[in-house]
Amino acid sequence: MTSQNTLSQLDALEAEAIHIVREVVAQMERPALLFSGGKDSIVLLHIALKAFAPARLPMPVVHIDTGHNFPEVLDYRDRIVEQYDLQLVVGSVQAAIDKGTVREEPNGSRNRIQTPVLLETIESNRFDACMGGARRDEEKARAKERVFSFRDEFGQWDPRNQRPELWSLYNGRVHQGESIRVFPLSNWTELDIWDYVASREIEVPSIYLAHERDVFHRGGMWMAANEFCQPREDEMIERRTVRYRTVGDATLTAAVLSDADTVDKIIAETAATRLTERGATRGDDRVSEAAMEDRKKEGYF
Incomplete structure (x- = not known):
């Protein structure tokens, strides 16, 4: 006989993600949440808001703006920031190009040059943890990564040097200059994301x-x-x-x-x-x- 208290798949994933988000805030001094207006970051923000409701989100949201955004997504981002009274930190790739700290690639894409802008944004704001909506099912490299992903003083990731996460115990200890990337949605799939959007009636761009x-x-x-x-x-x-x-x-x-x-x-x-x-x-x-x-x-x- 199935217990009436058995969590559904979505409820279990949500509970795990809420636990991870709260762990970040409990362990780290200056956490932040990446929010671009994409579906995964929307779900992550919804979970983070739920984790601390009715209080205000206890961290800023960060967007690394390539300047090559779809307008529907930017409009959505700005509306959500205003609706929930969020503190928005924007790292601008265009500003970095204008200052000469990065150089635009010949093909016009700014995807690769957003990395130094992200690292500079983390350093200048002294963030010691950044949460993002990446999932393991997206790509093979993401599948290798832990929930708490350690980054050295240069912001770099070594796939051969990762911390164990037995029994969902997460180690957020870092020295000055080091940081942690955190992925509360690691165990979700694309289908889980859309099921969650539907069940919680979340608006998307x-x-x-x-x-x-x-x-x-x-x-x-x-x-x-x-x-x-x-x-x-x-x-x-x-x-x-x-x-x-x-x-x-x-x-x-x-x-x-x-x-x-x-x-x-x-x-x-x-x-x-x-x-x-x-x-x-x-x-x-x-x-x-x-x-x-x-x-x-x-x-x-």
């Missing part, structure tokens, strides 16, 4: 729902035609019904053909797919088999 958009085909992916990304001579703009499974730098984040214009339809579509959202729509992860791991070793989240 409209870009995640199917809509008509001008796109062109490049490298097996549907790229949006916008101010940051334009078709080449041999690429034709088409009007297609698409949605985004993940959002990031608009120069290399692709859409997928879809008619899923509700969260319930997204759940059905996600349950049937066999390709992760990063594998399907992120050009930066197609550079090499080790692209993500190489960036994480440099300090990428």
Whole structure:
């Protein structure tokens, strides 16, 4: 006979994530939460707000702004920051380019050069822990990482030097200059994220729902035609019904053909797919088999 007190899959994942978030605040002096307006960071913020309700979120939210954002996502970010009276810290890639501390790449993508901006933002604000919405099912390098991921004084990650996490005991001890990256959603899947969004009735940016958009085909992916990304001579703009499974730098984040214009339809579509959202729509992860791991070793989240 099943106990009536048995937690559902989502309740168990939520309880684990709330425990991790509270551990961060209990152990660390200056924690922060990364919030871009993407679906994973939305769920993480919802969980963090729930962990400390009815009190105000006891940490700032951080966005590393590449300057190549989808407007729907930025509008959502700003509205949520105002709604919950959050302290927003923005690390600007454009400002770093203007100062000459980073150099824009020839292909126009700012994905790789956001890493030094993230590290500078962490250092200047003296954050000793940063929480993010990364999940282990996204990519092979993420699957290697612990929930509490130690970073040295240069912000770098060594996959061969990670701390044990037996019995969900987390070690947040760091020396001055060192920090911890924390992933409370490590054990979630993309389907779990959408099930949670549906069950908790969480609003997401409209870009995640199917809509008509001008796109062109490049490298097996549907790229949006916008101010940051334009078709080449041999690429034709088409009007297609698409949605985004993940959002990031608009120069290399692709859409997928879809008619899923509700969260319930997204759940059905996600349950049937066999390709992760990063594998399907992120050009930066197609550079090499080790692209993500190489960036994480440099300090990428």
